[in-house]
Amino acid sequence: MTVTLIWIVVALFAIGLYLSWTAGRLDRLHARIDASRAALDAQLLRRASVTQELATSGVLDPASSIVLYQAAHDARQAEEEQREVAESELSQALRAVFGEPEQVEALKLAPGGEEAAGELAAAVRRVPMARRFHNDSVRAARALRRHRKVRWFRLAGHAPFPMAFEMDDEPPVALADRPGT
Numbered sequence: 001m002t003v004t005l006i007w008i009v010v011a012l013f014a015i016g017l018y019l020s021w022t023a024g025r026l027d028r029l030h031a032r033i034d035a036s037r038a039a040l041d042a043q044l045l046r047r048a049s050v051t052q053e054l055a056t057s058g059v060l061d062p063a064s065s066i067v068l069y070q071a072a073h074d075a076r077q078a079e080e081e082q083r084e085v086a087e088s089e090l091s092q093a094l095r096a097v098f099g100e101p102e103q104v105e106a107l108k109l110a111p112g113g114e115e116a117a118g119e120l121a122a123a124v125r126r127v128p129m130a131r132r133f134h135n136d137s138v139r140a141a142r143a144l145r146r147h148r149k150v151r152w153f154r155l156a157g158h159a160p161f162p163m164a165f166e167m168d169d170e171p172p173v174a175l176a177d178r179p180g181t
Contacts, residue, residue, distance in 0.1 A: 022144075023155040029141040033162050036134040040165060043130040044087055047123040048072040051090065054120055059110035064097045088168035094124060098172040117175070124171035131169055138162040 054060065055069035071086075071093035078086035098104055098120075107113045141162045150156060 019149065019153055019155065022147075022149065026141065026144055026150065026155055026159075029137065029144060030156075030159050030162070033134070033137045033141055036130070036137045037165070040127075040130040040134045043123070043126045045076065047120075047127050048075045048090060050116075050119045050123045051094065052076075054107075054116050057112065057116060059107060059113045059116060060097070067093050068097055084165060084167045091124075091168045091170060094120075094175070095170065095172045098174050101174040104172075104174040121171075121175040124175050128169045128171070131165055131167065135164045135166075138164045 049072075051068050051072040055065045055072065058065075060068070071090040075083075075086040075090040098107075104117055107117050144150060145156055145161070
């Protein structure tokens, strides 16, 4: 009787330890999601800011400046529910304005254009990496949250179900392939 009770206590302790480890892992994944989302938000904000600066600098033609400024403004001011769409529209505007290498070369020839092109190229290349890192974190957390033990024992607590950030983040070819930036 005593031996059986000891084995039951040991088994319950092992199960509790395993569930505690799983809950800790899930908590770390949620913290990683929060950190990666903050990094993504920072990169999106940087891209929109650099785009707005470029649009108001006077180095672009007026039509391109208006298109870029409006798309960047909309991306910065978008509500959370509309953010993916607004960021996708900014990506499309950037591809429309800087779709050809000649347009980037014309920008580089303007006073201050070389620096502006470099900043914009760096900003548009970092967004897909930040988004990919965030979505990988979300995918890992979702996979763990789908396990029965997590659902049955409610190991996720009250944490919201992680959502991926889906947007068109393809950079303009002429900016994405710039060497040395």
